[in-house]
Amino acid sequence: MENAVLFDNNGYSLHAELRRNARQVVVFFPNKSETGAATERAAETAFGARFGLNIVTVRSDNADWFLGAAFDECLEALEHMCGWFTHVTFVGTGMGAYGAIKAATRIAADHVIAMSPVAALDPDALPADNRFAKDFKQLGELDAVTDHKAQAYSVLYDSADCEHRHVQILNLPDARTAYYKASGTAQRIQRCLLETGLLDRVLLRLIARRRVADLMGQFRRAKRDTPGYLLTMFSANLWRRPDVSSHMLDEMRRLQILPNRHQRMQTRLNRVLERRAGQKQAA
Numbered sequence: 001m002e003n004a005v006l007f008d009n010n011g012y013s014l015h016a017e018l019r020r021n022a023r024q025v026v027v028f029f030p031n032k033s034e035t036g037a038a039t040e041r042a043a044e045t046a047f048g049a050r051f052g053l054n055i056v057t058v059r060s061d062n063a064d065w066f067l068g069a070a071f072d073e074c075l076e077a078l079e080h081m082c083g084w085f086t087h088v089t090f091v092g093t094g095m096g097a098y099g100a101i102k103a104a105t106r107i108a109a110d111h112v113i114a115m116s117p118v119a120a121l122d123p124d125a126l127p128a129d130n131r132f133a134k135d136f137k138q139l140g141e142l143d144a145v146t147d148h149k150a151q152a153y154s155v156l157y158d159s160a161d162c163e164h165r166h167v168q169i170l171n172l173p174d175a176r177t178a179y180y181k182a183s184g185t186a187q188r189i190q191r192c193l194l195e196t197g198l199l200d201r202v203l204l205r206l207i208a209r210r211r212v213a214d215l216m217g218q219f220r221r222a223k224r225d226t227p228g229y230l231l232t233m234f235s236a237n238l239w240r241r242p243d244v245s246s247h248m249l250d251e252m253r254r255l256q257i258l259p260n261r262h263q264r265m266q267t268r269l270n271r272v273l274e275r276r277a278g279q280k281q282a283a
Contacts, residue, residue: 007077010070011061018054024087025054029099035063066099079107093190104150113206115156115190119169129162153177154206158185180216188228195226
């Protein structure tokens with residue numbers, strides 16, 4: 001196996017773990033939480049080691065959403081590297097999904113796997129989604145991605161959350177795109193897949209260009225007992241449906257998930273119930 005830094009300039013770098021006689025490569029683009037000069041990206045390299053895959057990780061010192069000339073220079077080096085292989089897969093989550101799709105406007109990858117993709121930062125463009133308002137103020141809007149050169153796209157997203165609007169904005173080619181919905185994950189589909197133990201199986205199946213509808217069916221059932229899902233459902237329903245939040249908290253207690261948070265969650269729930277009761281009396 002050969003470990004190498006294939007490119008390193010202006011805050012972007014390409015780190016490769018290449019194995020002999022393997023003609024395919026998987027390129028991972030960083031999520032916002034995976035940026036920074038000290039980020040090792042150990043999960044991706046361990047994934048490659050477990051399954052004998054060539055792995056390249058795109059690394060960024062800053063969460064700049066792949067904007068500007070520095071990323072374009074990195075893409076030029078990535079395009080050259082992709083010529084070494086007969087099969088190229090791009091993978092990303094959140095910001096990384098946007099990076100993977102953007103890279104495929106220049107590089108004709110065989111497959112792009114996008115989990116919880118982001119298409120816009122402007123909160124006015126996506127009502128009820130102000131997660132990236134600070135980034136929008138600092139960086140402006142993302143570059144539009146309109147020229148989709150990859151042979152195939154697989155998109156995993158929460159159809160009941162704001163994620164479905166991001167997917168619509170991306171305007172991926174329907175004939176070449178497979179959509180896999182997982183409601184209740186709320187921007188955490190990769191984390192929930194990891195918590196259910198299905199992430200490796202889903203990625204391997206997709207990398208092999210095989211569909212994962214059966215695995216996503218398993219995931220929809222299994223995720224109900226994961227910390228990510230229970231926490232998301234607790235917070236999302238706290239004011240609108242406190243009975244649902246109460247049930248989620250009961251499930252966390254039953255399963256002994258994050259017991260150190262139970263008291264704080266109960267306090268939040270009690271405050272909401274008291275406010276609702278006060279509003280009802282005032283009316």
